[in-house]
Amino acid sequence: MSLKNIFLTLLIGCFPFIMFSGNGYDLWLRYDKITDVHLKQSYLNNLSSVYKFGASPSLDVATKELVTGFHGFFEAQISKAAKIEKNAIVLGTKENLPQELLSILNSDFEKINEEGYILKKVTYQGKKITIITAKTDVGIVYGTFRLLKEIQLHHEISALDIQDSPKIQKRVLNHWDNLDRTVERGYAGFSIWDWHHLPDLIKTEYIDYARANASIGINGTVLTNVNANALVLTEQYITKVKALADVFRPFGIQVYLTARFSAPMEIGGLKTADPLAPEVRAWWSKKTNEIYAEIPDFGGFVVKANSEGQPGPRNYDRSHVDGANMLADALAPHKGIVMWRAFVYSEENPDDRAKQAYSEFVPVDGDFRENVLLQVKNGAIDFQPREPFHPLFGAMPDTNIMMEFQITQEYLGFSSHLVFLPKMWEEVLNEDTFTHGENATVAKVIDGSLSNRKLTGMAGVANIGTEKNWTGHPFGQANWYGFGRLAWDPYLDSKTITKDWLQMTFTNDDGFVTPMAELMIDSREAVVNYMTPLGLHHIMDAGHHYGPGPWIKDMPRADWTSVYYHKADSLGIGFDRTVSGSDALSQYALQIQKKYDSPETIPQKYLLWFHHLPWNYKMENGQNLWINLASKYQEGVEEVEKMNTTWSKMKPFVDNERFNKVASLLKIQLKEAKWWRDACLLYFQQFSKMELPQFIPTPEHNLEYYQSLKSPYAPGIKPSWN
C-alpha cells in the first residue's frame, strides 16, 4: 500500500468516528473536527501551545480541556510549553500575571467581577498571544470554555476581545435525587450519584458532569431531594459528599445538601426540632461545623419546610423566618447560605393555592438573615407549561429572592417531548413586575439590581439521570444548557441559546441550524396549546402527571385535583382570580391588575388563569371560547406534526443514533399531543354541550377510554408510591 493509499484509508477510517459518536454523552462539548481546511489553518495559526502563569487544580482542568478540544478539532496534540511562544494560549489569574500583562489588561479587569474572565488577543514581549485571565481560578475555567466555544461556533479568534461576568451569583442545579438512587420527577433514568460506591469510586461521569456545568457557568449543585432524608447529614454520607465536592472544586462548583428540618430528632437523638430551642440550634451548629471540616467550601442548605408533608418550623408554632435564620446562623461563620423554598401551601388553608406563598412571606419581608435566599418558583402553582410570574417577585424588596425553574419536564411531557424551556423562562424573566414603575422585570429582581440585593441566585431542578445521553431526550440537553446560560445572564434571548446549542451539539450547517432553531423556539407554545391553552393549568393525570387528567377529582387535597383548577361547568370554564373570585390578582401591581382584570384586555394566554368565562364568550377573533379552545388544541397538534416534518429533513446532518431517537420521540410526542387534545376536548364537551368544530379530526376513542388509561409505572415517582 502506498503512503497515499494508507493516508486515504486513514481518512476514511477517521471520518466515521464522528458519525458514530451519536450516543449524546458528550453533550455540547463535542469539539467536532474542523473539516474546512482554511478555517482549521486560521485556528492553528492562533493556537501554538499552552502556557500557564501559576498553578492550581483549576488551571489543570482548563489545560486538560484545551487538550481535549484541540484533539477533537484538529486530531492533534497541543503542546504545553515551558515558555511563552508566539500565538500561545496563556492562562493565569490576575495575581500571577507579570506587570507588563497587567498594565495591558488594566481596563479589562475593571469590566469583570470575581467570577468573570478576560479572553483577549494581546501582544506580550513582542509576541501575539491569547490570554485567558480572571480574578479567580474559576474565571480561567470559564474563559477556557469560552475560547473552545468560539471555535465550536467557527468564530474568528484572531482578534478576541471578550470580557464577561455572570450576573447572578448562585447558579445551581437542584437534584431531586434520593439516596436509593430513585429521582423524584426524574425521567432520564436514575440518579447519577452512586452513593453505594462513594467515596472510593469516582466515576468518569462525575468529572464530565462538572465539565458540562462549568462550561455554562453553573457553580453549585444540590445533591439531594428537597423531600429530604436526614441520613445524608450523617458521617457516613458526609464522607461521600466530600468525595464529590473534591471532584467538583476545580470546576468552581460548590456542593449543597437539603436539610431535613427534623434531622436533629432523626439522627441527632433530640426530642425536638424547634428552631428556637438551644439544643437544636447547638446541634445544627455542630453538624454544620462537621460538614465544613470535611468540605471547607460547602455551599449550604436547601430547605423545603412545612410543604407537602415535610417537617418545618410550623410544627413548633415558629415561623419560616425562625427556621431559615436558625440554619443561616449555623452557616454564617463558614460563609454558607440557606436557600429556603417559598413553595408552601397549608394543609388547612382553603384559600386559592396561588395566593398562599405571597400571603405567608410578604409580611416578613426584611426579616431573613443576609445569607438567606428565598427560593421562589417561576409561577405560583407548580411548573406548568405556562404560568403568570409569581407575585412574590418584586413584592419583597428587602429579601434576597432567587428563581427556581424546573428543567425536568414534570408537567411538560417528561423526557419524551421536545420542549425548549428557555423560551418559557425568558418569558417569565422579561415580565414587568412594575415594582418601582415600569421595566421592573423579574430578571432585575433576580439579579438584585432592582432593590440592590447583595446575594442573588437561580436554581434549576435537574433533568439529569443515568441515561447514556444524560437527559433521555437529546433535546433535553438544550434545557440544561439553556438554564446555565440564563443563570449567567438572565437577559439573554432564547434564540441565541438555541443557535449556540445546536451548533455545538450537532453541526454549524445553516441548513440544520435555522430550521431547528425555529422548531425549538416554537416548541414551547406547541406544548402549551396541546396541553393547557388559554391559561388552563394543572389538568394532568394525578400523581405522576403523565398525560391528560382533566377529570381528576377526589384527591386528599382539593388543590391536587384538576377540577379545582379548570372549574369547568355548564356555565363555563376557568379560575376566577379577580376580586369576584379568589382575588389572587390583587397580589400583583396595580398596572397588572388593571390590565388583567378584564377578559377583554388580559393577554389571551392568561385568560382562564384569571377568569371563569362562558363557553360562548366571544373572543377577539370573533369566535366563541369553545371554538378558540378547540382551535388552540388543534394548533398544538399541528405544530408537532410540523416538528416531525422538519426533523425528517434533518437526516443528512445528524448521526443515525440521534436522528432515529429524536424521530421516535417526536412520534411519541405527536401521539400524546393528540391524546391530550382528544381527551381534553371530549371531557370539556360534556360541559360546553357544543359540537367539536369541523377542523378537529374525529377522536380515535371515546371519553371513557381516555379516562380508563392507567400508568402505574410512569417514571418520576417513587416506586413505593405505586
Add this chain to the structure above:
Amino acid sequence: MSLKNIFLTLLIGCFPFIMFSGNGYDLWLRYDKITDVHLKQSYLNNLSSVYKFGASPSLDVATKELVTGFHGFFEAQISKAAKIEKNAIVLGTKENLPQELLSILNSDFEKINEEGYILKKVTYQGKKITIITAKTDVGIVYGTFRLLKEIQLHHEISALDIQDSPKIQKRVLNHWDNLDRTVERGYAGFSIWDWHHLPDLIKTEYIDYARANASIGINGTVLTNVNANALVLTEQYITKVKALADVFRPFGIQVYLTARFSAPMEIGGLKTADPLAPEVRAWWSKKTNEIYAEIPDFGGFVVKANSEGQPGPRNYDRSHVDGANMLADALAPHKGIVMWRAFVYSEENPDDRAKQAYSEFVPVDGDFRENVLLQVKNGAIDFQPREPFHPLFGAMPDTNIMMEFQITQEYLGFSSHLVFLPKMWEEVLNEDTFTHGENATVAKVIDGSLSNRKLTGMAGVANIGTEKNWTGHPFGQANWYGFGRLAWDPYLDSKTITKDWLQMTFTNDDGFVTPMAELMIDSREAVVNYMTPLGLHHIMDAGHHYGPGPWIKDMPRADWTSVYYHKADSLGIGFDRTVSGSDALSQYALQIQKKYDSPETIPQKYLLWFHHLPWNYKMENGQNLWINLASKYQEGVEEVEKMNTTWSKMKPFVDNERFNKVASLLKIQLKEAKWWRDACLLYFQQFSKMELPQFIPTPEHNLEYYQSLKSPYAPGIKPSWN
C-alpha cells in the same frame, strides 16, 4: 504541511480514539484496530467482500456486524458484492446454497445441529472463499461472530475449518427486572428496559444487548422478575414486549415472561387461580394465544411459585406438577415452554432448607409435561460463594432439569468485587452425581446426555443494568460472557474463557493476558476465603446481603438468619448435615455420602457445610479448626492484596478510564475483604474463646462497631423495602 506530516498528524489523531473508548460499553465486541502490518495484510488477503445467498433479517445483522468489525479492525469499509469474488466471505443457510457448495460441505453439515454453524475456507468456482453456513438463520449469526472472534484473537484465518453447535438448547438470561425499572439484586444501576417509552422508542442499547448475547450464543431472555407482576401480561405491556421481541428476533433471541400464578385473579377478574379450575385453564390458554398472536416465537413462561411469598398451586392444595402442567398445556400448541423453578421452601416446614426442594420434587419425577423444564439453582441454599451441587441434579432422570446460575453477585460482593464466576460454575458442572456409576457429571445432567432428555436449558440471572458499561464492574462483563460460553458448552474450561474474554475486551498482549487470566481464576477462591471459608455459608448481612452479618438472628424465618447456617457455639461451628444432624447428605449418591460422612475424608471446602466440629478439631495440616478458619480468612485478604498489585502493573495495557475504575474497585474489594475477615473472626472468637493467631493483623475496630454498621440504601433491594 507536507503529506507526510498530515499523515503523522492523522496517525496521532486516530490513535487516541482507541485509548479513549474506555467506558466499556462495547463489551467484548471492541474489534480493536489491528496494528501489526503483516497480520493486517494476512486478514485483508482473506476478506475481500461479502456475498449473501438468500435474504433474511438475520443475514442482514450478520452482514452489518461484519461491516462493523471490518471498520474496527482495519478502519475501512468491506464491500457488499453482487457476485462472489476471490476471498469473499459468503453467507447463506443450507437451503439457499448452490449444489456445488452443498456437496463440498456435506460431511460438515452432519457435524452440526439446528443451531450450529460451519465456518470454512473452501474453493468454489475456482475461487477461495470463506463460507459461513448453517441449517438455520441464527447459525449464520453465530458463525459470523465466530469469524470476528478469530480475528479478535489474532488467529490465522486462511484455513478455517470449524463446525460448532451448542450443547444446550435454552440458553437464557433471567432479568429480575421490575416494571418500575428497579432490579432485584441488581448492582449495575437500573433496568435497561425502558417500559415507559416502549413500544415506540427502540433504544440502541436493545440492539447492542442482542448483539452481545448472540455473540456468545444466548438465545433467550426472560424480561421480568421471577417475583412477578401480572401487569406484564396485559395488552398494554404485551405490545411493549412485542417491540423488544422484534428487535431480538434476527439475533435468534426469544423473549420469555415471568407468569404470576395469581394473574387470572389480578388482571383476569377470576375468583380463583386454581390450576385445575376450568376457567383458570381457559384464561391461561386465551392469554397465551393473545401473546402468540403478537409474538409468534414467544419462548414461554418462567414461574416462581409458592416460594418466598409468591402465589402458586399450593394455595389451592394442588401440586407443583398441576401448576406447571397447566401452563405447559396452554403453551404446547405454540411450542412454548415452562421453566418452573425448584427454589421452593415451605413457610411451615422446619426441615433443613437444603433438603426441601429434593423432598418436594423427587417424588414427582416423570410427572411433568415434555415442555416443562425444572429450573434448579446450582446449590440447595442460594447462590453462595461455594455450595455443593444441588442434590436434585441426577435425582430426577425422567424430568427435564435445567441449571440456574446467578451472574449478578448477590452474595459475592455486588458489582464492587472482581470475582470470576465461571470458575465456580465449572466446579459445579464437573461434579460427579454418580447417578449411573462414575462420571455422571452435572454437565451431563444439564445437556440431557445422562438420561437422554430432549429439552435442555441453562439460565443465568443477569448482572446487566443502566451502567455505561452494562455491569458496573468492568470484570462483571466476564461473568456475562462466561455464562454464555458455558451455556453453549458446559464442558468448556474456565481458563479458556478468561483468555478469550481478556483478549477480546482488553488486548492480545501476553504481558496482560497471562497474569490477568491467573488473577481471574484465583479470584473465586479468594472470595470464598474472605467471606465463607471451609463450607460456611449465608452469613451475609440480612436483606440486602451486603457485608458480613454472622450475628444475624431473629428474622421472620429461622432460615433467613446467619446463626441458622453457621451454628457457632461454645462447642464448635458448622451445620451437621450427616445422619446425626439434618441428614441432608442422604440426598446424594452413596459414593458421595461415604466420602462426605466423615470430617476426615470430606473435601475441606465442604467441611462446615456438612459437619459441626469443635473449635480445637485438628485438621489435616495439624492445626486446629480455629487456626485454619483464621488462616483462610487471611489468605482471602492476601489474595486481594495480590490482585491489587497485579492490576497496578497493567496500566500500560489499559485505557485510563477502565484502569482507574478497576483500581478503585479493587481497593474497595480489599477494604471489604478485611471487613469480612475482622468482623467474622471477632464474632466467632466469642465462641472459640481462643486468641486471634499472630498472622492476623489487629482488627481496626471492635465487634460492636462492625455490628453497628448499617446500609439502608445498599443496592439491589426494592426501595420500598428499606
